[in-house]
């Protein structure tokens with residue numbers, strides 16, 4: 001294997017080999033559009049309004065952002081996307097993109113959808129993982145009450161049991177089909193009960209290999225310590241720790257809630273503190289790679305570069321089955337495809353589902369691409385460089 005060079009993520013030929021000229025032109029148009037803050041602000045509030053009024057806006061999304069950021073509306077459509085990724089050495093992790101439901105029947109439906117996806121993944125070895133959210137299995141308010149130390153009523157106790165039963169059903173199906181389940185980390189004020197449930201499932205289902213993974217948000221200043229505790233618990237309990245490492249998606253919300261309610265912010269004071277913890281977490285996992293199965297889920301070129309250099313330096317196999325890199329479908333292609341070409345296990349987070357249900361996810365992607373400093377500029381620059389190279 002060729003040694004890692006600092007410019008590994010600059011290779012646009014590898015990054016966009018899966019895109020036709022027409023698809024590249026469309027991506028260029030899309031990132032130019034979502035690079036315009038005003039346009040995104042107006043567009044997203046109009047889309048939000050149209051959703052509330054049940055206006056038929058799905059075709060607009062389908063023609064613009066959907067295909068760029070999502071796998072497809074059905075498994076048959078996803079199969080085509082997955083095959084295209086695999087042709088370039090990249091795996092897929094599926095996420096049923098429907099969010100923010102609050103009724104018991106919605107929770108049961110989400111479980112059905114998740115099990116369908118696990119069975120699909122079981123038959124399609126290029127899909128390694130299903131990503132889930134426990135707030136898809138139960139009420140946000142219930143988790144909030146548990147974490148706040150409120151006493152549950154008899155009905156709420158029964159509600160909680162149903163959440164655990166749903167989660168357990170998904171994990172059982174995952175073991176049966178040999179598919180990993182990554183549990184998303186959510187807001188800090190509901191995260192404790194989510195962690196407790198995930199820890200229980202890991203102890204139960206990770207005895208032979210990591211099937212269930214928790215997510216560690218390193219923008220929280222207590223998470224590196226928690227990761228260390230979890231590693232020790234797994235070693236003591238004789239199971240593999242599954243750890244997806246992220247920085248965290250709810251920074252503004254976390255800070256403003258803490259300020260409003262007058263408690264210390266759980267978030268690091270600055271980005272440097274987050275970066276330091278993130279890279280330390282990657283190294284901790286690499287140093288205990290027999291005991292942890294890790295997913296480096298980041299769009300930071302710097303963190304990914306540090307991680308792959310560490311892997312080589314520590315003499316860990318690049319395609320070690322306990323290491324997976326992941327970026328969102330439609331973003332960070334220069335990272336994912338160059339990692340795969342260099343022999344690392346790389347995959348794309350691929351949301352799927354009916355266009356209208358995935359719209360909130362798409363709105364977040366558009367907003368994120370305007371708010372993340374330089375992200376859109378970087379994506380656009382890489383696309384333009386590849387268009388020029390192909391001429």
Ligand SMILES: Cc1cc2nc3c(=O)[nH]c(=O)nc-3n(C[C@H](O)[C@H](O)[C@H](O)COP(=O)(O)OP(=O)(O)OC[C@H]3O[C@@H](n4cnc5c(N)ncnc54)[C@H](O)[C@@H]3O)c2cc1C
Nearest residue numbers: 184185215219246247248249270271297298299300326349
């Ligand atoms: C496959 C995948 C799965 C994910 N799953 C989850 C999940 O389960 N839960 C979740 O919360 N997020 C999840 N995310 C999102 C992730 O947490 C980040 O929001 C996103 O990836 C940006 O961080 P980065 O490491 O890619 O890159 P960077 O661009 O290096 O970092 C940006 C991030 O740094 C942090 N940050 C920025 N400025 C500051 C500051 N001033 N002070 C403190 N922190 C700061 C924020 O977390 C911000 O999102 C996932 C991302 C991916 C790719």
